[in-house]
Amino acid sequence: MREDMIQITKEMVKIPSINTTEGEKKIGEYIENFIREIPYFKKHPEQVIVRELKNDSLHRRNVIAILLGEKEPNGKTLLFHGHTDTVGLEGYGALENYACDPEQLIQRLEDVELPEEVRKDLRSGDYMFGRGTCDMKDGDAVFLGILKDACEHPEELSGNIVVSFNPVEENLHTGIIEATDILVELKEKYHLSYILGINNDYICPLYPGDEVKTIYIGMVGKLLPCFYIQGKETHVGQCFEGLDASMIAAELVRRIHLNHDFIDEYEGEYTYPPSVLKMKDLKPWYNVQTTGEALVYFNYFVHNATIDAITGKLKKAAEEVMETILERTRREIEWFSAKSGNNISVRDYKCKVMTYEELYEKVRKIKGFSEEEMHRRMEEEVRSGVDKREVPIAMIRYLLHTAGITSPTIVMYYAAPYCPHNTLQEKSEKLIGELRKLTDEMSAEYNVTYRIMRFYPSLSDSSYLNIDDPEESVEALVKNFPGFDTLYPLPLQNIRKLAIPAVNFGGFGKDAHKWTERVNVPYTFELLPKLLQKTIDHYLK
Structure with missing residues (x-):
């Protein structure tokens, strides 16, 4: 799947899906078309749900699909979700016309003055450069590759996979917020029990020279x-x-x-x-x-x-x-x-x-x-x-x-946005132990080392899959949030119904939101898919 995922990433990067532009609609159309071309979904087109955001002048859409396992039908479900928008091209300067073309950009970078670390990564051949390569079209591409592969053998799955691709993450998280309606509908229609929600938003070195890969078992909250x-x-x-x-x-x-x-x-x-x-x-x-x-x-x-x-x-x-x-x-x-x-x-x-x-x-x-x-x-x-x-x-x-x-x-x-904090606390020790087992297996089989941390340090759509805040704490927010129901109508009831434990695996990259944004190809398109496959095997096979 490695080359397929690399190619999907390049194709998606070439669609400038900058937040609050028409590109967000186009990237949704690309993902919808990709999923509908998978033979399984040609056979089950009703299992692809595409829904435009409410009152959205750009006609951006959530694209969600469900693969129903056939080995031993049951409600056990893994959710893979990722955002499809990017930040703008500010900072690229004279390279702006190449920012969304990884193949041309890498050639142009040869003639540009670069920081020493960036130059080293460029010459290594291990990195793909461009807006969205790291945050997070690489992660979306991995999900699409994994989905396509799983769809070839639904008879091997004792459980289900839901994939959710959502716009508008880079400011108000509107995509995932409205997607909770669909996730609740699927839960009720197919009697799903969401075991785990896995985001593939980028991970990066925590300090210069850090090569350890971080699995985050929770999301930082945010107030404004x-x-x-x-x-x-x-x-x-x-x-x-x-x-x-x-x-x-x-x-x-x-x-x-x-x-x-x-x-x-x-x-x-x-x-x-x-x-x-x-x-x-x-x-x-x-x-x-x-x-x-x-x-x-x-x-x-x-x-x-x-x-x-x-x-x-x-x-x-x-x-x-x-x-x-x-x-x-x-x-x-x-x-x-x-x-x-x-x-x-x-x-x-x-x-x-x-x-x-x-x-x-x-x-x-x-x-x-x-x-x-x-x-x-x-x-x-x-x-x-x-x-x-x-x-x-x-x-x-x-x-x-x-x-x-x-x-x-x-x-x-x-004021908006409010991102609930969401982490695997003591009640989820079994889940944490299972994730440690999976990363230990990866370390034993491949040249990779993992650390597990509780809080993904950047804002994440995963915040809207569960709320750790007790109801009285959220009520304190609402009472001090003028016009909450109009300005930021957060579906608190949906989120509490879903209560999905959320983690972040992610492609490994550097300089997200900067003009030197880049993703590490060997880890992201070779080892990350293996970790996801192990996760599927553990929970659904």
């Missing part, structure tokens, strides 16, 4: 905590008479960005700290008035902490930020007053820090509050194309206005 800041604007000629929202935003970044106080640990594995993803003032044009409003939001990784505990930590940090800003402002006013002889008074702004839930509950009891008006404003923002992360600002403004809150205020809320 946002802070809307209402300041007190003033003319720059009376700068001490206000409180600048941008200054508060900057202090929030200083307090939270890369701060180990917000790292989450589970079983000796640590998340990366929060990273700021956006900081902006909300002034629509230039004038000499200080900033009255600002917004800042962060990527926040989670291993096991509950959302209410995280919310409490972030709110406390915001309270400390407000105290820091007020103290700094007081010191500057005192210094300036002493030097200039102007007797400038320090104002008591009666600053507030609250969560969205706290603000909503406060306003809900006020006469004149209208749930319909608040949602009308949200829907108006959605129709006008405002970014999903910023739509809640209109709702928060309405609540603050209704409550008559005009003092400087920080309101913390959550």
